[in-house]
Amino acid sequence: MKQVGIWLDKQEANGVVLNNGKESLFNIPSELDFFNPKGGARSKTKWGPQDVVQDSKYLEREKHQLKDYFDKIAGQISDADEIAIFGPAEAPEKFVDALNERYPGLAAKVKATKTADSMTKNQFKALVKQSFGMDDRYPEAT
Template identity: 35%
Template sequence: MERVTGIWLDFDQAFIYHLQKGKNDFVIVDSEVEHFHLVGGSGSSTPYGPQEAVSEKKHLERRKHQTKNYYDRIQAHLKGSLEVMITGPAEAKVGLLNHLDKANDRTFNIHPIGRADKMTTNQIKAAIRDFYKQRS
Protein backbone atom coordinates (compact mmCIF):
# COMPACT_ATOMS: atom_id res chain seq x y z
CA MET A 1 0.00 0.00 0.00
CA GLU A 2 1.40 3.33 -1.03
CA ARG A 3 1.11 6.38 1.18
CA VAL A 4 -2.40 7.84 1.30
CA THR A 5 -3.50 10.77 3.42
CA GLY A 6 -6.68 12.01 5.05
CA ILE A 7 -7.27 15.54 6.28
CA TRP A 8 -9.95 16.90 8.60
CA LEU A 9 -9.69 20.67 8.87
CA ASP A 10 -11.37 23.85 9.99
CA PHE A 11 -9.96 27.32 10.57
CA ASP A 12 -8.55 26.32 13.98
CA GLN A 13 -6.61 23.12 13.22
CA ALA A 14 -5.92 20.54 10.55
CA PHE A 15 -5.60 16.88 11.48
CA ILE A 16 -3.49 15.04 8.90
CA TYR A 17 -3.37 11.24 9.00
CA HIS A 18 -0.91 9.43 6.74
CA LEU A 19 -1.55 5.73 6.10
CA GLN A 20 1.23 3.55 4.79
CA LYS A 21 1.82 -0.16 5.09
CA GLY A 22 3.38 -0.73 8.50
CA LYS A 23 3.52 2.93 9.46
CA ASN A 24 0.82 5.49 10.23
CA ASP A 25 1.56 9.11 11.13
CA PHE A 26 -0.78 11.64 12.71
CA VAL A 27 0.06 15.36 12.50
CA ILE A 28 -1.80 18.36 13.89
CA VAL A 29 -1.27 21.71 12.17
CA ASP A 30 -2.46 24.80 14.05
CA SER A 31 -3.91 27.42 11.75
CA GLU A 32 -2.76 30.66 13.39
CA VAL A 33 -5.63 32.36 11.53
CA GLU A 34 -7.02 35.12 13.73
CA HIS A 35 -10.76 35.33 14.29
CA PHE A 36 -11.75 38.97 14.11
CA HIS A 37 -14.84 40.42 15.70
CA LEU A 38 -14.98 43.91 14.34
CA VAL A 39 -16.70 46.47 16.50
CA GLY A 40 -17.38 50.01 15.40
CA GLY A 41 -14.77 52.70 15.79
CA SER A 42 -14.83 55.52 18.27
CA GLY A 43 -17.01 58.56 18.19
CA SER A 44 -16.49 62.05 19.45
CA SER A 45 -17.99 63.74 22.47
CA THR A 46 -19.01 66.56 20.14
CA PRO A 47 -22.24 65.91 18.25
CA TYR A 48 -21.51 65.33 14.56
CA GLY A 49 -17.81 65.49 15.36
CA PRO A 50 -15.03 63.39 13.82
CA GLN A 51 -15.40 59.64 13.97
CA GLU A 52 -12.85 56.88 13.60
CA ALA A 53 -13.94 53.92 11.49
CA VAL A 54 -12.64 50.36 11.74
CA SER A 55 -10.55 49.31 8.74
CA GLU A 56 -12.24 46.09 7.65
CA LYS A 57 -10.08 45.88 4.53
CA LYS A 58 -6.92 45.60 6.63
CA HIS A 59 -8.38 42.76 8.70
CA LEU A 60 -9.62 40.87 5.64
CA GLU A 61 -6.26 41.20 3.91
CA ARG A 62 -4.46 39.91 7.01
CA ARG A 63 -6.86 36.95 7.23
CA LYS A 64 -6.29 36.15 3.54
CA HIS A 65 -2.52 35.99 4.05
CA GLN A 66 -2.85 33.92 7.23
CA THR A 67 -5.18 31.48 5.46
CA LYS A 68 -2.80 31.09 2.50
CA ASN A 69 0.07 30.42 4.92
CA TYR A 70 -2.10 27.79 6.69
CA TYR A 71 -2.87 26.03 3.39
CA ASP A 72 0.81 26.14 2.38
CA ARG A 73 1.80 24.43 5.64
CA ILE A 74 -0.84 21.73 5.08
CA GLN A 75 0.32 21.24 1.49
CA ALA A 76 3.90 20.70 2.70
CA HIS A 77 2.70 17.62 4.62
CA LEU A 78 1.16 16.11 1.47
CA LYS A 79 4.41 15.49 -0.41
CA GLY A 80 4.81 11.80 -1.16
CA SER A 81 1.09 10.98 -0.95
CA LEU A 82 -0.73 9.33 -3.85
CA GLU A 83 -4.24 10.15 -2.70
CA VAL A 84 -5.62 12.78 -0.35
CA MET A 85 -9.07 12.72 1.26
CA ILE A 86 -10.29 16.10 2.55
CA THR A 87 -13.19 16.67 4.92
CA GLY A 88 -14.27 19.11 7.59
CA PRO A 89 -17.20 21.12 8.91
CA ALA A 90 -16.81 24.49 7.25
CA GLU A 91 -15.50 26.43 4.27
CA ALA A 92 -11.87 25.74 5.13
CA LYS A 93 -11.93 22.50 3.14
CA VAL A 94 -13.25 24.32 0.06
CA GLY A 95 -10.47 26.88 0.37
CA LEU A 96 -7.88 24.10 0.65
CA LEU A 97 -9.32 22.37 -2.44
CA ASN A 98 -9.05 25.62 -4.41
CA HIS A 99 -5.51 26.18 -3.11
CA LEU A 100 -4.44 22.66 -4.13
CA ASP A 101 -6.08 23.00 -7.56
CA LYS A 102 -3.86 26.02 -8.25
CA ALA A 103 -0.71 24.13 -7.22
CA ASN A 104 1.54 23.28 -10.16
CA ASP A 105 3.53 20.54 -8.43
CA ARG A 106 0.59 18.44 -7.21
CA THR A 107 1.30 14.72 -7.62
CA PHE A 108 -1.75 13.24 -5.87
CA ASN A 109 -5.45 12.70 -6.49
CA ILE A 110 -7.91 14.60 -4.31
CA HIS A 111 -11.10 13.08 -2.91
CA PRO A 112 -13.31 15.76 -1.35
CA ILE A 113 -15.79 14.30 1.10
CA GLY A 114 -18.93 16.02 2.32
CA ARG A 115 -19.46 17.84 5.56
CA ALA A 116 -18.09 16.28 8.74
CA ASP A 117 -18.83 17.77 12.13
CA LYS A 118 -16.36 18.10 14.97
CA MET A 119 -14.74 14.76 15.76
CA THR A 120 -12.26 13.37 18.24
CA THR A 121 -8.84 12.34 16.95
CA ASN A 122 -9.79 8.65 17.16
CA GLN A 123 -12.97 9.29 15.15
CA ILE A 124 -10.95 11.16 12.52
CA LYS A 125 -8.46 8.29 12.23
CA ALA A 126 -11.28 5.73 11.98
CA ALA A 127 -13.13 7.73 9.30
CA ILE A 128 -9.99 8.04 7.19
CA ARG A 129 -9.13 4.34 7.58
CA ASP A 130 -12.71 3.36 6.66
CA PHE A 131 -12.66 5.60 3.58
CA TYR A 132 -9.52 3.97 2.20
CA LYS A 133 -10.67 0.48 3.22
CA GLN A 134 -13.82 0.95 1.11
CA ARG A 135 -11.75 2.12 -1.86
CA SER A 136 -9.46 -0.93 -1.90
Protein backbone atom coordinates in the same frame (compact mmCIF):
# COMPACT_ATOMS: atom_id res chain seq x y z
CA MET B 1 0.83 3.60 -1.22
CA LYS B 2 0.69 6.63 1.03
CA GLN B 3 -2.84 7.78 1.81
CA VAL B 4 -3.49 10.95 3.83
CA GLY B 5 -6.72 12.07 5.48
CA ILE B 6 -6.95 15.64 6.78
CA TRP B 7 -9.55 17.23 9.04
CA LEU B 8 -9.11 20.98 9.06
CA ASP B 9 -10.76 24.15 10.23
CA LYS B 10 -9.41 27.65 10.76
CA GLN B 11 -7.75 26.70 14.06
CA GLU B 12 -5.82 23.54 13.22
CA ALA B 13 -5.35 20.67 10.80
CA ASN B 14 -5.23 17.08 12.03
CA GLY B 15 -4.02 14.37 9.71
CA VAL B 16 -3.75 10.61 9.50
CA VAL B 17 -1.14 9.07 7.24
CA LEU B 18 -1.72 5.46 6.17
CA ASN B 19 1.43 3.99 4.67
CA ASN B 20 1.66 0.23 4.01
CA GLY B 21 -0.49 -0.72 7.00
CA LYS B 22 1.13 1.77 9.38
CA GLU B 23 -0.65 4.79 10.82
CA SER B 24 0.83 8.08 11.93
CA LEU B 25 -0.79 11.32 13.03
CA PHE B 26 0.19 14.93 12.54
CA ASN B 27 -1.16 18.27 13.72
CA ILE B 28 -0.59 21.70 12.20
CA PRO B 29 -1.79 24.77 14.15
CA SER B 30 -3.10 27.58 11.96
CA GLU B 31 -1.68 30.64 13.74
CA LEU B 32 -4.61 32.66 12.38
CA ASP B 33 -5.57 35.78 14.27
CA PHE B 34 -9.23 35.80 15.10
CA PHE B 35 -10.28 39.32 14.39
CA ASN B 36 -12.98 40.99 16.38
CA PRO B 37 -13.19 44.48 14.96
CA LYS B 38 -14.56 47.00 17.37
CA GLY B 39 -17.18 49.45 16.26
CA GLY B 40 -16.26 52.96 15.19
CA ALA B 41 -15.64 55.62 17.82
CA ARG B 42 -17.79 58.73 18.13
CA SER B 43 -16.43 62.20 18.61
CA LYS B 44 -17.34 64.06 21.78
CA THR B 45 -18.78 66.90 19.77
CA LYS B 46 -22.23 66.67 18.31
CA TRP B 47 -22.14 65.77 14.63
CA GLY B 48 -18.38 65.22 14.92
CA PRO B 49 -16.33 62.81 12.85
CA GLN B 50 -16.58 59.05 13.30
CA ASP B 51 -13.84 56.46 13.04
CA VAL B 52 -14.63 53.83 10.46
CA VAL B 53 -13.73 50.18 10.98
CA GLN B 54 -11.66 48.96 8.04
CA ASP B 55 -12.95 45.41 7.46
CA SER B 56 -10.83 45.14 4.35
CA LYS B 57 -7.65 45.26 6.46
CA TYR B 58 -8.85 42.36 8.61
CA LEU B 59 -9.99 40.33 5.63
CA GLU B 60 -6.75 40.89 3.73
CA ARG B 61 -4.66 39.85 6.73
CA GLU B 62 -6.79 36.73 7.20
CA LYS B 63 -6.39 35.87 3.50
CA HIS B 64 -2.58 36.00 3.77
CA GLN B 65 -2.58 33.96 6.98
CA LEU B 66 -4.85 31.32 5.39
CA LYS B 67 -2.47 31.11 2.43
CA ASP B 68 0.48 30.44 4.77
CA TYR B 69 -1.58 27.87 6.71
CA PHE B 70 -2.60 26.03 3.54
CA ASP B 71 1.02 26.10 2.30
CA LYS B 72 2.16 24.39 5.54
CA ILE B 73 -0.47 21.68 5.10
CA ALA B 74 0.45 21.18 1.43
CA GLY B 75 4.10 20.83 2.41
CA GLN B 76 3.19 18.16 4.96
CA ILE B 77 1.21 16.08 2.44
CA SER B 78 3.34 16.70 -0.65
CA ASP B 79 4.38 13.05 -1.02
CA ALA B 80 0.88 11.55 -0.65
CA ASP B 81 -0.57 9.27 -3.31
CA GLU B 82 -4.23 9.79 -2.30
CA ILE B 83 -5.78 12.56 -0.19
CA ALA B 84 -9.13 12.84 1.60
CA ILE B 85 -10.15 16.19 3.11
CA PHE B 86 -12.72 16.71 5.86
CA GLY B 87 -13.82 19.64 7.99
CA PRO B 88 -16.64 21.90 9.06
CA ALA B 89 -18.22 24.67 6.99
CA GLU B 90 -16.23 25.89 3.99
CA ALA B 91 -12.69 25.13 5.26
CA PRO B 92 -12.21 21.97 3.13
CA GLU B 93 -13.53 23.74 0.03
CA LYS B 94 -11.16 26.69 0.56
CA PHE B 95 -8.25 24.28 0.95
CA VAL B 96 -9.16 22.40 -2.24
CA ASP B 97 -9.44 25.74 -4.08
CA ALA B 98 -5.98 26.72 -2.79
CA LEU B 99 -4.59 23.36 -3.96
CA ASN B 100 -6.14 23.81 -7.40
CA GLU B 101 -4.65 27.29 -7.65
CA ARG B 102 -1.12 26.71 -6.32
CA TYR B 103 -0.57 22.92 -6.22
CA PRO B 104 -2.38 21.31 -9.17
CA GLY B 105 -0.40 18.06 -8.78
CA LEU B 106 -1.68 17.64 -5.22
CA ALA B 107 -5.19 18.71 -6.19
CA ALA B 108 -5.33 15.83 -8.68
CA LYS B 109 -4.67 13.38 -5.81
CA VAL B 110 -7.72 14.51 -3.80
CA LYS B 111 -10.14 11.56 -3.82
CA ALA B 112 -12.77 12.83 -1.37
CA THR B 113 -13.91 16.09 0.20
CA LYS B 114 -16.60 15.88 2.85
CA THR B 115 -18.12 18.15 5.46
CA ALA B 116 -17.61 16.67 8.93
CA ASP B 117 -17.98 18.12 12.41
CA SER B 118 -15.32 17.66 15.07
CA MET B 119 -14.71 14.09 16.16
CA THR B 120 -12.39 12.00 18.29
CA LYS B 121 -9.11 10.67 16.89
CA ASN B 122 -10.50 7.15 16.63
CA GLN B 123 -13.61 8.36 14.79
CA PHE B 124 -11.42 10.39 12.44
CA LYS B 125 -9.11 7.43 11.73
CA ALA B 126 -12.16 5.25 10.99
CA LEU B 127 -13.55 7.91 8.64
CA VAL B 128 -10.26 8.13 6.77
CA LYS B 129 -9.99 4.36 6.42
CA GLN B 130 -13.59 4.17 5.25
CA SER B 131 -13.01 6.88 2.64
CA PHE B 132 -10.07 4.90 1.21
CA GLY B 133 -12.06 1.65 1.17
CA MET B 134 -10.41 0.09 4.21
CA ASP B 135 -12.37 -1.04 7.23
CA ASP B 136 -11.02 -2.35 10.54
CA ARG B 137 -14.13 -4.38 11.24
CA TYR B 138 -13.63 -6.67 8.25
CA PRO B 139 -9.91 -7.32 7.74
CA GLU B 140 -8.99 -8.75 4.40
CA ALA B 141 -8.29 -12.47 4.34
CA THR B 142 -4.69 -13.26 3.61
